[in-house]
Amino acid sequence: MGDATMSKPVPVRHLHVGPEFHAEQHIHPEPTSFLSRYVFSKDHKVIAKQFLWYGLFFLVMGGVMAMMIRWQIAFPGTAFPVLGQLLWPQSGGVMPPQSYAAFFTMHGTLMIFFAITPILIGAFGNLLIPLMIGARDMAFPTLNLMSFWTNVLAGLCMIVSFFVPMGPAAGGWQSYPTLSTLVGSPGHGQTLWILGIFLTGSASIMGAVNYITTVVRLRAPGMGYFQMPLSVWGIWLTAILNALFVPVLAAGVLLLFLDRVFGSHFFLAGASITKGGGDPVLYQHLFWIFGHPEVYILILPAWGIVSDLLSFFSRKPAFGYKATALSMSVITLLSMVVYGHHMFVVGMSPLLSQGFMTLTMLISIPSAVFFLNWLGTMWRGSIRFATPMLFSLGVVFVFGLGGLTGLHLGAISSDIYLHDSYFVIGHFHLTMAASVLLGAFAAIYFWFPKMFGKMMNETLGKWHFWLTIIPITIVFCGMLVVGYAGMQRRLYNYEAYEFLKHLHPINVWITRAALLLGASQFLFVGNFLSSLISGKKAAENPWEVGTLEWTIPSPPPHHNYDEIPVVLHGPHEFNNPAVTGKDWLAQDEPIGDEPVALGAVGN
């Protein structure tokens, strides 16, 4: 305020400008041909959309498979409506055991690597990192393009595997030997699975290298690590885990490939070979060294997004912002050293098991920190119950359930009983399927206006939320119950076992809820498509929040920022008493006439 009576001069605020600002960001001309603009685009916003469509396609595919699996569990021996007759005419529409094994394998594979990963990491990682840190594009746009198209090749491998003799991989999404060696699955389906995983892994690594470098180098001046939105924190930590641990999976499937194609003996043991002997458990080590970080790879972006959205819609700064960012980082580190808890029943040394148990239990501490921070963020806030907020609350709810049930699986004594039961299925679906899916929906409803320049329908969105959260809770909590009652996972027909027969009613209800869950997704598809075509035009900042992407038009121009913004505040600057007339403040919006000097490092 230019008040003449003000006696003290306003101190010049010196913004620390990191070396990252020095990276030159040219404004590239917009591509004009159809191919360079929409197909082989290097624009992170277009690649984000490509990943979104790609992921949604596989989400539908994996979802339909889940429905069929549930149908078989609840109504064994009856034909799956419509699709059953098309897929299995020889058995009158009933899913045969081999297809059941193939479908639960491919359901897991497609959902994890081809639905969740592309939507949260591929689409929102690409969309949000440059926009939220104030950059014109990713650090390596060509690598970004390659990452998407490598992923498409991987997806093709998976789709083609459905049409080869003996069908797709059927050894579970982990593909343990000996189920996955030539002994257990002689068909080409498993080999194509390996190729697909190797390719999608390469694509993930390309993306990860790009994301990490972009965050390190291209943050706008003033955007320190602790000025970054928590969404970027989550995606960045995910990228670090991806870069370091996907290669371990790559090594595992590479050796499996050598065993299958060139006859090596890494994982073969016993009567199948004559000389020496490999070790099937070795694959389990390699798989879970990757596999445990992988569950955090999937959930970290959703955690970050929810941490931001809870603040945005509670109209309050995120409670304990730094503690949330740091606890996510601590979890990232801990996730690298706990993989043994997936292998308690394999026959590990008890001392090692106890070490893994202790480290696993330690994760509860940082998890509780950010979970309580979420509650603290909402505490006494002026909450706006818009659709993205509802889905964020859904994440808080189902992740709470999933996190608590994780304790039973991290403790050796209870895990030995619960291992390989539906309790495990319920637990990991609550944490890395339900939470991540709800987080993805929150993100789609929230950033749809920025991506496509249109608003989504709020009424349909709210119906979609309630018709998702209620059945999803029933489905996965029901699985916890049947698992606790002793029902094993992957049973084609559990009613063949006398001691499980009494679980029939609850299994039927789980399936009914699952079918409702599947059906209610049509609300989303309808809303998404109709909003895309005829949605209300989105304003620049429809949610009235302060992160950088909401300071530019919806959708943003090709180069995002005409001028690279200068960041002055954190991402959640709500109800700053110095601001009048509105309750939010953009990250680059000055208060009054505060002078700012940008200096190079070392000056």
Added chain:
Amino acid sequence: MAVTRFPVPEESRRTSFVGMVMALASWTMLFVALFFAYAVLRLRASAWPPDGLAPLPKALPALNTLVLLGSSILLHFGSRPEAEAKRGALRRALLGTLALGSLFLALQLAVWVPLWRSGFRIDTGTYGSIFYGLTVFHALHVLAGLVALAVLLPGAFSGTYTSGRASAVRLSAMFWHFVDAVWVVMFVAVYLV
């Protein structure tokens, strides 16, 4: 708001450096996982080499280690910014590295072929699997490194690149040194101990 901007130097070279460091960290994990697999199999075996197999030859691989190390040294000194003063230093270093890298692959073949002919193959228990799995996978990386260096040649001859100051030269050289470092570990782990 009064914003003063200071002029900034072109630093995209540094960005690509950060990216390459991350990529190599990722690659390192790939080889760490392969060595981990080797360690597990070896610890589980009652004797090494198992099943009364003859130990691997050491002399030729040792010579090959020197060849690869020599190529790295050559490339390092030839692509240093200080070498820019000497005309054609980069050109000579690239050609020398390509020659030594090719010699490495030829000597690898000289190791593999007699062993394979003598009946020691990839399906000869875990010993054969480890040996061929690791060394062939590494050789493919050497091949990739040779391609990455060969594509620099036209630029080096036309004068586009004069030293590792050019990002393309610097990044390819980093990859080459990485592949060499992996070999040193592999030589010690697979042939020596």
